[in-house]
Amino acid sequence: MNSLLTDSFGRRHTYLRIGLTERCNLRCTYCMPAEGVPLKPKAARLTADEIERLVRLFLAEGVNKIRLTGGEPLVRKEAVEIIQRIGRLDGLQELAITTNAILLEDRLPALKAAGLTHLNISLDTLRPERFKQIARRGGFEVVLSAIDAALASGYGTSEWPLKVNAVVMRGVNDDELTDFVAWTRDTPIEVRFIEYMPFDGNGWADAALVPLAEMRERVEDKFGPLDALPGQPEDTATTFRVPGFAGSVGFIASMTVPFCAGCNRLRITADGSFKVCLFGPKEVSLRDLMRNGAGDDELRGVIGVAVNGKKAAHAGMDVLARTQNRPMILIGG
Ligand code: SAM
Numbered sequence: 001m002n003s004l005l006t007d008s009f010g011r012r013h014t015y016l017r018i019g020l021t022e023r024c025n026l027r028c029t030y031c032m033p034a035e036g037v038p039l040k041p042k043a044a045r046l047t048a049d050e051i052e053r054l055v056r057l058f059l060a061e062g063v064n065k066i067r068l069t070g071g072e073p074l075v076r077k078e079a080v081e082i083i084q085r086i087g088r089l090d091g092l093q094e095l096a097i098t099t100n101a102i103l104l105e106d107r108l109p110a111l112k113a114a115g116l117t118h119l120n121i122s123l124d125t126l127r128p129e130r131f132k133q134i135a136r137r138g139g140f141e142v143v144l145s146a147i148d149a150a151l152a153s154g155y156g157t158s159e160w161p162l163k164v165n166a167v168v169m170r171g172v173n174d175d176e177l178t179d180f181v182a183w184t185r186d187t188p189i190e191v192r193f194i195e196y197m198p199f200d201g202n203g204w205a206d207a208a209l210v211p212l213a214e215m216r217e218r219v220e221d222k223f224g225p226l227d228a229l230p231g232q233p234e235d236t237a238t239t240f241r242v243p244g245f246a247g248s249v250g251f252i253a254s255m256t257v258p259f260c261a262g263c264n265r266l267r268i269t270a271d272g273s274f275k276v277c278l279f280g281p282k283e284v285s286l287r288d289l290m291r292n293g294a295g296d297d298e299l300r301g302v303i304g305v306a307v308n309g310k311k312a313a314h315a316g317m318d319v320l321a322r323t324q325n326r327p328m329i330l331i332g333g
Pocket residue numbers: 024030031069070071072073098099100120121122165166167194195196197198199202328329331332333
């Protein structure tokens with residue numbers, strides 16, 4: 001079972017991330033070049049029917065977790081409808097979204113009812129002024145209010161986890177690590193510190209990267225030794241808890257401790273390109289195949305070849321910084 005999505009290193013791919021749109025209502029410095037990115041016309045984007053077709057196909061091949069991302073997934077008008085359609089399909093164990101939460105609060109009841117089990121909200125600072133600098137837009141209070149609403153509607157449990165993602169950049173927000181951790185004292189969220197990754201046009205310099213080891217040390221200097229929480233081989237985050245705190249702290253060290261060995265993730269971009277590695281420039285357009293009349297067997301064939309060609313590990317941060325790949329906004333994290 002599931003051989004189509006098992007690669008030549010024996011990694012079974014059970015997790016599919018889908019971009020709903022390339023558009024975004026924020027302009028985060030680490031994600032997008034200052035001048036924005038050229039957006040493709042709407043016709044280039046997978047339709048809701050095409051997304052559902054692909055999701056069905058991947059679920060039949062053993063995927064059990066789907067995450068919607070972007071751009072900002074909730075900017076797409078049909079986002080709730082698409083999530084409802086996916087939520088009805090058999091074989092799904094986890095339905096997740098990564099969002100900046102600007103448009104989340106009103107949509108929360110519908111998303112929860114649709115079976116959205118995992119909610120990840122990106123928030124890189126707890127200071128309103130700094131939010132404007134990093135996101136190049138306002139909206140800090142809106143995001144905090146959405147987080148409160150998510151907690152009130154039942155997210156923040158092991159079954160319905162609520163995670164807050166912060167990209168940590170030296171000299172930008174790394175002085176807030178302990179403020180974020182203090183937030184988990186009474187709030188049942190998982191704060192996740194993400195190492196800053198290089199992408200086309202985000203001005204990455206290795207001096208701006210704060211490695212996991214340093215982040216952890218700084219947190220432990222303030223709160224004492226962290227308790228390690230159990231994890232799975234495919235987890236991107238290593239998670240901890242300050243003893244006695246309600247929430248937890250995760251570190252995503254894509255740069256200094258790559259998690260390629262346990263990688264179970266596949267990606268489809270908003271314009272329908274299939275990517276087997278976040279950092280790999282290789283992609284194949286499932287959209288074009290579908291629009292040229294490919295049947296499911298043909299799609300499966302192409303998907304199988306791509307999965308089989310997945311490399312053992314990504315190239316390492318110096319090479320990545322020089323490799324041409326899409327900016328993050330066009331991949332979706
Ligand atoms: N707009 C949504 C959001 O911000 O949550 C979803 C898309 S965003 C591209 C997905 C995730 O990628 C976010 O958590 C964001 O912080 C992260 N991200 C973007 N650029 C990054 C970078 N250069 N290094 C590390 N993480 C990055």
